[in-house]
Amino acid sequence: MTTINQIQDLTDKEYKWGFVTPVEEDRLPKGLSEDTVRVISAKKNEPEFMLEWRLKAYRYWATLEADQAEPKWANVKYPAINYQDIVYYSAPKKKPNLTSLDEVDPEVLRTYEKLGIPLLEQQRLAGVAVDAVFDSVSVATTFKDKLSEVGVIFCSFSEAVQNHPDLVKKYLGSVVPYTDNFFAALNAAVFSDGSFVYVPKGVRCPMELSTYFRINAAETGQFERTLIVAEEGASVSYLEGCTAPIRDENQLHAAVVELVALDNASIKYSTVQNWYPGDKDGKGGIYNFVTKRGKCLGKNSRISWTQVETGSAITWKYPSCILQGDNSVGEFYSVALTNNRQQADTGTKMIHIGKNTSSTIVSKGISAGFGQNTYRGMVKILKGATGARNYTQCDSLLIGDKCGAHTFPYIEVKNPTSRMEHEASTSKIGEDQIFYLQQRGISKEEAVSMIINGFCKQVFRELPMEFAVEAQKLLSISLEGSVG
Amino acid sequence: MSMLEIKDLHVRVDNNEILKGINLTVNPGEVHSIMGPNGSGKSTLAQVLARRENYEITKGQILFNGKDLAEMKPEEAACEGLFLAFQYPVEIPGISNAYFLRAAVNAVRKYRGEDELDAMDFLPLVKEKMRLLEMDERFLNRPVNEGFSGGEKKRNEIVQMAVLEPKLAVLDETDSGLDIDALKIVSKGVNTMRSPNRAMVLVTHYQRLLNYIVPDYVHVLVNGRIVKSGGPELALELEDKGYAWTESEPVGAGR
Numbered sequence: 001m002t003t004i005n006q007i008q009d010l011t012d013k014e015y016k017w018g019f020v021t022p023v024e025e026d027r028l029p030k031g032l033s034e035d036t037v038r039v040i041s042a043k044k045n046e047p048e049f050m051l052e053w054r055l056k057a058y059r060y061w062a063t064l065e066a067d068q069a070e071p072k073w074a075n076v077k078y079p080a081i082n083y084q085d086i087v088y089y090s091a092p093k094k095k096p097n098l099t100s101l102d103e104v105d106p107e108v109l110r111t112y113e114k115l116g117i118p119l120l121e122q123q124r125l126a127g128v129a130v131d132a133v134f135d136s137v138s139v140a141t142t143f144k145d146k147l148s149e150v151g152v153i154f155c156s157f158s159e160a161v162q163n164h165p166d167l168v169k170k171y172l173g174s175v176v177p178y179t180d181n182f183f184a185a186l187n188a189a190v191f192s193d194g195s196f197v198y199v200p201k202g203v204r205c206p207m208e209l210s211t212y213f214r215i216n217a218a219e220t221g222q223f224e225r226t227l228i229v230a231e232e233g234a235s236v237s238y239l240e241g242c243t244a245p246i247r248d249e250n251q252l253h254a255a256v257v258e259l260v261a262l263d264n265a266s267i268k269y270s271t272v273q274n275w276y277p278g279d280k281d282g283k284g285g286i287y288n289f290v291t292k293r294g295k296c297l298g299k300n301s302r303i304s305w306t307q308v309e310t311g312s313a314i315t316w317k318y319p320s321c322i323l324q325g326d327n328s329v330g331e332f333y334s335v336a337l338t339n340n341r342q343q344a345d346t347g348t349k350m351i352h353i354g355k356n357t358s359s360t361i362v363s364k365g366i367s368a369g370f371g372q373n374t375y376r377g378m379v380k381i382l383k384g385a386t387g388a389r390n391y392t393q394c395d396s397l398l399i400g401d402k403c404g405a406h407t408f409p410y411i412e413v414k415n416p417t418s419r420m421e422h423e424a425s426t427s428k429i430g431e432d433q434i435f436y437l438q439q440r441g442i443s444k445e446e447a448v449s450m451i452i453n454g455f456c457k458q459v460f461r462e463l464p465m466e467f468a469v470e471a472q473k474l475l476s477i478s479l480e481g482s483v484g
Numbered sequence: 485m486s487m488l489e490i491k492d493l494h495v496r497v498d499n500n501e502i503l504k505g506i507n508l509t510v511n512p513g514e515v516h517s518i519m520g521p522n523g524s525g526k527s528t529l530a531q532v533l534a535r536r537e538n539y540e541i542t543k544g545q546i547l548f549n550g551k552d553l554a555e556m557k558p559e560e561a562a563c564e565g566l567f568l569a570f571q572y573p574v575e576i577p578g579i580s581n582a583y584f585l586r587a588a589v590n591a592v593r594k595y596r597g598e599d600e601l602d603a604m605d606f607l608p609l610v611k612e613k614m615r616l617l618e619m620d621e622r623f624l625n626r627p628v629n630e631g632f633s634g635g636e637k638k639r640n641e642i643v644q645m646a647v648l649e650p651k652l653a654v655l656d657e658t659d660s661g662l663d664i665d666a667l668k669i670v671s672k673g674v675n676t677m678r679s680p681n682r683a684m685v686l687v688t689h690y691q692r693l694l695n696y697i698v699p700d701y702v703h704v705l706v707n708g709r710i711v712k713s714g715g716p717e718l719a720l721e722l723e724d725k726g727y728a729w730t731e732s733e734p735v736g737a738g739r
Contacts, residue, residue, distance in 0.1 A: 417612050431537070436574045438558035438565075440588035440644065441595065450587065454578025454627065 018241035018276055021111045021216050030219065032083055034058060037189050040089050044158050044192070047165055057178035057188030059101035063104075070182045073408055074345040075374040076314050081253070086252060088190045090217040092134060104352065106132055111214065123359035128348060129154055129197045131211040133224055143207065147348070152205050152236075153198040157225055160196035167198055171229055175258035175295045175322070183254040183316075185292045187223045191256070194224035198264075199234035208464055210239040215286070221252040230265035232298065237268040237464060242275050242311070247286045250313060255290045263298030263325065268306070271319075272465055272471055274479075275351070277478075280369070282341025285313025292319035293349075295326030304331040305348065306462040308471045309479040313342060318376065320349035323357035323385075330359040333459040337351070337478055338371025338403070347377035347408075352385040361392040364456050374406040379420065381413045388418040396426040397455050398481070399448075448469035449476040485550055487512050487652055487683040489535075494543035495525075503526045504708035505544070507583035510652070513680040517694055518687045519719060520705035520729040526687045527571060529705070530656040531683075534568040535561045548652065562588075563595035565622050565651030569641040571609050576628035581640070584628045585610055585647055592648060613646035617673045642673040653677070655687045659693035671696030691723040704730045 064070070065083065070419075091374060092105045112136070128142035131154065147154050152163060161168050167441040178188035197212040215222050230236055242253075254276060259267050269292075278285025294303035305319035321330025332348035352358035356414045361479045365373040379390045396405035405426055412418065429451055437447035453460070453472055486511040495503035497520040502525045510516050510706060520526050532539045533546070535558040553561060576584065582603075590600040601609075611621055617639045637680050638658055647651055657676070659667055663683050678684070686699060694702070702719045704712040704727070712730050714719065722730070 018708060083636075174737050430574065432574045433576055435534075435558060436535060436570065436583075437576070439570075440584075440648070441559050441562040442587055443559050443591070444557075445552035446587070446591075450579055450584075454576055457578035 009077075014450060017274065021107050023105050023107050023216065024032045025092065027087055027220070027330040030085055030087050031206040032058075032070045032086070032088055032190065034374060035089055037079050040190055040192055043089065044161065046161055049165070049169055049434045050161055053173065053178070055188050058190075059178055060183065061185035061189055064169055064182050073318075074316050074376070075372065075408075076316060076343040076345050078314055081252065081287070083186075084218075085138070087217065087220040088223070089192050090220045091192075109133075111216070123480040129207055129209050131156060131209075131385075133193055133195070133211060133222075134216060137432065141206045146199040147205070147207070147209075150203055151200040152203060152208060153196065154209050156312060157194040157196050157227065157265060160198075160227075162301075164196070164198065166273040167229065168227070169228055171258065171260055174292050175260060176256050181291060183289045184256055184405050185286060186300055187225060187254050187256045187291070190221075191223040191225040194226045194238075194255070195228075195237060195405050196226070197228040198235060199228075199230045201231040202233040204234070205236040207238050208239060209353040210241065211342075213240065213242040215243075215251060215253065219251075221254065223253075224255050226255070226257040227260075228267055228269070229260045230262065230267050231300075232263045233265060234262075235266040235268075235438070237270070239272070239464060241272045242282070250278075250285055250287055252287045252289065253312075255292075257290070257292040257319075259294030259303055261296050261298060261301035261303050261325075261328075262295065264300045264302070266302040266311065267294060268304045269294070271305075271307040271309070272463075272474065273309045273311050273315070273477075274474060275309065276313075277311050277340065277342050278330075280340045282313065282370075285342070287316065288312035288315045290315075292317060293322065294320070294330070295304045296321045296325050296330060296354075298328070299325040301325050301356070302325045302329040302331075304333075304462070306333040306459060307335070307345060307346075308459070308463070308474065309334070309336040309344060310474050312344075315342075315344040315346050317346050317483045318348055320351070321353045321359060321433070322353065323342065323359065323388075324353045325357075326354040327356045328354055328359070331462075332359075332361045332377075333458045334363045334365070335366070335475070336364070336375075337366040338368070339478055340369040340371060341383045342369075343372045345372075345376055347375045347380040350380070352379075352388040354385060357385055358389040359391075361383050361390070361394070362458050363392075363394045365394075365396045365405055366399065366452060366455070366457055366475075366479075367396070367405050370402050372404045372406070372408070374408065376408045376410075378410040378412070381415050381418045381420075383414045385415050387467055388422045392420075392422045393458075394422075394424040395455070397452070398428045441482060445476075448479065452476075486510065486547070486684075487514075487549060489547040490544070491547075492544035493532070493541065493546060495528060496540045496542050497528060497538060499540070502708055505531070506705075506708075506710060508703065508710065509672045510650075510685060512683055513678075514683045514701065515678065515697065515699045516688065516701045516703065517699040517719065518685060518703050519691070519722060520655070522689070524705045524727075526689075526705055527656055527707045530568060530571075530685075530687050531652050532599050533561075533566065533654050534558060551679060567645050567648055567650035567653045569638075569645055569653065569655040571657040573629050573637040573641055575630045575632075577630050579628055580625050581628050582607070582610065582624040584692075586645070589647060610643070610647050612614065613643050616646060616676060617643050618669050619643060619732075632651055635663065635666035638662055638670055639673070639732055640668065640686065642670055646673060646677060649677075649682075651681070652685070653682050654687065656687045656688065658686070659688055659690065667693070667696060691719045694719045 274284035493506040
């Protein structure tokens with residue numbers, strides 16, 4: 001009992017990624033119209049097909065907006081967003097041409113260094129290629145040459161539009177069409193950059209690829225788009241990280257990620273999401289409204305999502321798999337933490353279409369403070385999906401007595417040969433557990449961190465080695481002060 | 485100096501006074517047994533010694549090696565060398581026994597200003613102790629107490645005690661839930677740990693345990709007070725006559 005009181009008493013440590021970088025911005029005025037879309041497309045010097053697609057998306061979104069069709073079914077609460085009060089494009093003025101880091105504003109380089117993502121050659125993370133997205137644009141991509149030696153394309157989305165328009169045209173919107181949902185339509189209309197990955201036939205990508213998203217400018221939305229294509233027999237592991245400055249007003253982040261895996265290909269997509277969560281009273285923070293979906297197009301293909309969601313005022317995302325190819329495999333491993341006034345409504349969809357497809361869902365929700373954490377998942381077995389299998393495990397951990405955990409699993413089975421397993425649990429972090437560890441000499445803070453890490457272990461072990469350690473640390477930091 | 489000196493200890497839990505003036509002195513090398521009927525305050529005493537929250541000391545004092553135990557956090561008491569073998573060891577899913585034990589050993593070593601042990605130094609040590617308690621090495625990689633039988637949990641407690649080498653070990657109903665074979669193994673482990681520098685307090689309901697771990701002193705706790713103290717023969721007498729017998733004794737008056 002005392003523990004719970006102490007939990008509420010202790011104030012949070014500060015969000016240490018909350019600084020602002022002083023850079024000169026090239027930004028559009030607030031507001032969204034067809035003209036905004038045209039200007040963004042023109043700024044990026046896009047071919048006609050892109051502008052057409054964006055305009056179609058914009059018009060579709062405008063009808064949704066007129067109908068007030070912003071999704072309201074999620075278990076989150078926030079005041080209505082004024083879409084005319086957002087800046088849709090902001091870029092550091094000193095725009096590099098992406099061939100040389102010398103042209104990047106040194107302030108921006110310093111920002112990434114401060115975030116632990118050095119971009120300069122001599123300091124780069126070994127074995128990890130990084131695409132750095134700053135507000136609306138990609139500012140640098142490391143190890144590009146080395147990757148191109150094996151035929152892997154890893155570049156900003158803008159660059160892909162210029163240099164690989166055929167690939168973009170073929171796959172853009174093929175997994176998440178602009179008609180998919182309100183935020184996907186918005187993203188399609190105004191997205192300004194993102195990452196593009198193409199792994200050719202039979203190539204195993206020789207290093208981890210990663211994108212680091214940073215929101216810096218005020219009043220700006222970040223709308224990025226990531227497209228990853230793994231050709232027959234190819235494999236790639238990709239990781240994204242995100243942070244933003246501390247600001248009193250909320251900022252919108254509406255991204256779209258599309259993955260395509262052909263025959264025998266595999267894509268592993270990991271996220272460590274640490275957007276500014278708002279202060280302890282719920283002021284400020286990022287609205288993270290994201291559509292992520294992968295299509296296992298080819299037979300024996302595999303797509304695996306791993307996410308560690310500790311940031312954002314509100315998280316609304318459901319990384320999903322369309323299991324179209326026979327024997328394809330979809331996986332979703334998630335840790336979602338809500339502390340203070342954070343809200344998360346997150347989960348996955350596994351759509352089984354092909355024969356003998358299988359999916360695994362492991363979701364770990366942690367709620368502390370006044371945090372509200374919702375798991376929402378759908379497993380759909382279509383008629384033709386003979387021999388489909390799903391295993392779902394969904395665990396919630398509560399810290400304190402003012403937070404909430406909610407679970408909404410939807411299961412739809414149209415083929416009688418399928419096998420489904422669903423396990424769920426909700427537990428409170430036990431004072432007994434904490435005391436037990438303390439009695440063995442371990443401090444209370446370490447005890448809590450150990451219990452939480454144990455709870456999340458199944459997910460952490462899916463993360464690339466070097467990031468698993470980071471994720472553990474991040475979780476401890478995010479929970480700091482939530483337990484006395 | 486005494487290892488443990490309890491003076492006129494009064495303890496309240498949830499507004500109920502459970503301990504009503506305990507006096508007890510334990511010297512290095514001694515094994516004391518605290519016996520008593522259900523609800524007499526035996527486990528409360530064990531929890532208070534381990535510094536459990538919400539066990540409020542309203543009066544009296546506990547000195548552990550001359551230091552005021554009431555001033556210590558649970559982890560400080562542990563690092564000072566106080567070990568509690570739990571009556572109901574808890575499960576910690578996802579954390580292996582080996583990881584947990586090494587974290588515990590290193591927390592204590594760090595407190596004492598000693599170098600932390602790496603896995604290479606630690607493993608032989610813990611394996612040796614596991615052999616003593618006849619526990620399979622596979623338990624090292626299993627999550628702490630998860631899926632362990634009652635007996636395995638209790639043996640695991642004694643493995644931890646053996647690895648941590650405390651100055652004062654408090655064993656709370658370690659015999660409960662043990663079959664006779666497990667009881668013998670646990671007792672052997674505990675007896676191996678007896679030394680002139682170490683003291684033990686055995687909290688138990690039954691005399692059975694004391695056939696295997698023979699105490700130097702036996703105290704009978706009834707309704708929050710020690711009503712009778714004696715040698716090992718007192719335990720046998722209790723077994724014979726039951727706790728009601730002590731309650732009628734004049735020492736236990738004042739209820």
